[in-house]
Amino acid sequence: MAAVTAQPQVDLREPKGWRRTRNRAATVAMYLAFVVVIVPLGFVLYTVIAKGASIISWSFLTSPIPVNVAPPGVGGMGPAVLGTIEITALATAIAVPLGVLGAIYLNEYGGRGPLARFIAFMADVMTGVPSIIMGLFIFTIWVLHFGYSGLAGAFALGCLMLPIVIQSSHEMLKLVPNSLREASYALGATKARVTVTVVLPAAIGGIVSGSLLAVARAAGETAPLLFTILTVTTANPNVFSGANTALSTEIFANADQPFLGAQARGWGAALTLVAIAFILMIAARLVTARFARYQH
Amino acid sequence: MDHPEPKVAETELPEPTAQQQPREAAVFERPGAEVFKTKNVSIYYGSFRAVTDVSLDIYEHEITAFIGPSGCGKTTVLRTLNRMNDLVTGARVEGDVEYRGASLYAKGVSPIAVRRRIGMVFQKPNPFPKSIYDNVAYGPRVNGEHKKSRLDEIVERSLRHAVLWDEVKDRLHKSGLGLSGGQAQRLCIARTLAVEPDVVLMDEPCSALDPIATGRIENLLREIKSRYTIVIVTHNMQQATRVSDRTAFYSVLRDDKNDTRTGVLVEYGPTRQIFEDPRDSRTQAYVTGRMG
Numbered sequence: 355m356a357a358v359t360a361q362p363q364v365d366l367r368e369p370k371g372w373r374r375t376r377n378r379a380a381t382v383a384m385y386l387a388f389v390v391v392i393v394p395l396g397f398v399l400y401t402v403i404a405k406g407a408s409i410i411s412w413s414f415l416t417s418p419i420p421v422n423v424a425p426p427g428v429g430g431m432g433p434a435v436l437g438t439i440e441i442t443a444l445a446t447a448i449a450v451p452l453g454v455l456g457a458i459y460l461n462e463y464g465g466r467g468p469l470a471r472f473i474a475f476m477a478d479v480m481t482g483v484p485s486i487i488m489g490l491f492i493f494t495i496w497v498l499h500f501g502y503s504g505l506a507g508a509f510a511l512g513c514l515m516l517p518i519v520i521q522s523s524h525e526m527l528k529l530v531p532n533s534l535r536e537a538s539y540a541l542g543a544t545k546a547r548v549t550v551t552v553v554l555p556a557a558i559g560g561i562v563s564g565s566l567l568a569v570a571r572a573a574g575e576t577a578p579l580l581f582t583i584l585t586v587t588t589a590n591p592n593v594f595s596g597a598n599t600a601l602s603t604e605i606f607a608n609a610d611q612p613f614l615g616a617q618a619r620g621w622g623a624a625l626t627l628v629a630i631a632f633i634l635m636i637a638a639r640l641v642t643a644r645f646a647r648y649q650h
Numbered sequence: 651m652d653h654p655e656p657k658v659a660e661t662e663l664p665e666p667t668a669q670q671q672p673r674e675a676a677v678f679e680r681p682g683a684e685v686f687k688t689k690n691v692s693i694y695y696g697s698f699r700a701v702t703d704v705s706l707d708i709y710e711h712e713i714t715a716f717i718g719p720s721g722c723g724k725t726t727v728l729r730t731l732n733r734m735n736d737l738v739t740g741a742r743v744e745g746d747v748e749y750r751g752a753s754l755y756a757k758g759v760s761p762i763a764v765r766r767r768i769g770m771v772f773q774k775p776n777p778f779p780k781s782i783y784d785n786v787a788y789g790p791r792v793n794g795e796h797k798k799s800r801l802d803e804i805v806e807r808s809l810r811h812a813v814l815w816d817e818v819k820d821r822l823h824k825s826g827l828g829l830s831g832g833q834a835q836r837l838c839i840a841r842t843l844a845v846e847p848d849v850v851l852m853d854e855p856c857s858a859l860d861p862i863a864t865g866r867i868e869n870l871l872r873e874i875k876s877r878y879t880i881v882i883v884t885h886n887m888q889q890a891t892r893v894s895d896r897t898a899f900y901s902v903l904r905d906d907k908n909d910t911r912t913g914v915l916v917e918y919g920p921t922r923q924i925f926e927d928p929r930d931s932r933t934q935a936y937v938t939g940r941m942g
Contacts, residue, residue, distance in 0.1 A: 541765070
């Protein structure tokens with residue numbers, strides 16, 4: 355048996371040379387990219403809060419929209435808050451069920467058939483359509499016949515949300531392991547049963563959070579509403595008929611006014627809209643966590 | 651049943667002794683009714699012929715093991731027995747597969763009805779992301795049982811059959827995904843037993859488990875075989891000798907000209923004969939460890 359001899363020193367430091375240089379360069383580049391992305395975002399948030407926070411109050415969120423010359427302390431954005439909520443809610447009611455059903459068809463029923471491929475392709479194309487085109491589309495097929503209404507705005511927003519809901523739900527359904535489907539089939543379940551009792555519950559967290567992100571996106575859209583709701587200053591609780599208004603279009607209408615009061619109300623509307631989007635994002639996170647209960 | 655109840659087998663392959671012989675002979679000479687009869691079955695995936703020429707009878711209240719090297723089609727044949735292969739696009743079966751006298755692939759046969767009688771346990775434990783209770787109650791609910799008291803009874807009985815009850819009785823409403831690998835597989839077995847199937851198909855149920863969990867599941871199989879007919883695919887030859895009454899050995903036919911591989915059934919018989927007195931040289935090579 356050999357005696358224990360002194361071992362040579364082992365060098366476990368990262369070797370010098372080209373590999374280390376590249377590694378450090380890539381690390382620095384990634385930090386830089388992060389800063390480049392986060393700085394403008396920070397400025398946007400800062401500006402919106404700095405300019406909008408002073409005007410925000412409960413009365414701002416509920417009071418009628420005054421004439422443009424009114425000073426900052428007078429009136430508010432009540433009709434626009436109401437309009438955004440009712441139009442977005444209606445758009446959600448149209449697009450989310452349709453989108454989730456479409457995704458279920460694509461993933462569970464359509465297979466690689468020509469219809470499924472066509473729908474998936476059209477959903478891809480729809481994602482790329484500029485939102486103002488959606489507004490024009492609804493303007494031609496709906497507004498010209500039935501007039502401006504919250505419903506028309508909801509159609510336009512729904513068209514915008516639909517492909518997002520289809521795609522995010524489809525991705526979530528794809529993640530459901532096939533072994534779960536097989537386990538259910540092996541117990542004698544029908545396809546509908548497998549889909550409703552196994553596949554959907556396994557994917558529901560992702561589907562809900564994806565849909566909420568689509569809602570947040572739609573709530574902030576301006577272009578599809580320009581040609582569909584007319585943007586009036588009076589509150590219209592009837593979403594199905596008559597011209598309506600929304601926060602996003604009010605921002606648009608107030609931003610180019612020379613009057614300080616109107617500009618201030620525009621910033622207030624912007625902050626309100628950011629807050630709504632933020633709340634929806636948080637809700638999406640909570641929902642995902644809530645449904646992840648049995649996933650571990 | 652007129653043949654004697656088989657004794658509980660030892661965990662190790664016992665030396666053939668005078669006492670052991672009658673049991674094997676009984677199984678060999680007087681099997682129960684045929685549950686499955688397959689004749690000249692070939693299974694295709696698209697134009698690829700995965701398995702060819704499988705003819706075997708599977709008997710009631712026996713454990714039948716499918717063994718053979720990877721790619722020999724044992725799992726494919728197993729999945730043909732409850733029409734699970736219907737879920738694979740392009741899968742096609744030729745030949746006769748009869749289940750208790752009825753052709754499984756005849757026109758008008760509902761795969762749903764087939765699978766309600768012929769359950770399956772998979773290689774990887776796959777509990778649903780639901781509570782333990784809901785996992786076991788899933789099958790009965792699918793079959794229309796919604797009465798709480800009946801479901802409670804079924805869940806307890808199935809978990810007891812699967813020797814899992816004592817470990818989970820205080821956490822029935824916790825997630826089924828929180829169980830260890832062996833417990834999860836026993837939960838999947840309980841879930842399968844809950845619909846009271848006639849046949850339980852098992853696709854390498856122990857390959858993801860440690861020896862202790864494997865031993866538990868093997869004991870469980872011996873206990874439940876008086877009530878069910880079991881077909882088990884295994885890579886583990888010791889497992890086949892420990893639990894099965896009959897063994898089917900599959901092998902791979904290579905066609906070097908077209909570079910294709912097709913599974914074939916080489917030999918089928920009582921487990922003891924397959925392992926101790928194989929008729930085919932390929933079986934001999936495989937069971938003695940010289941090939942595969």
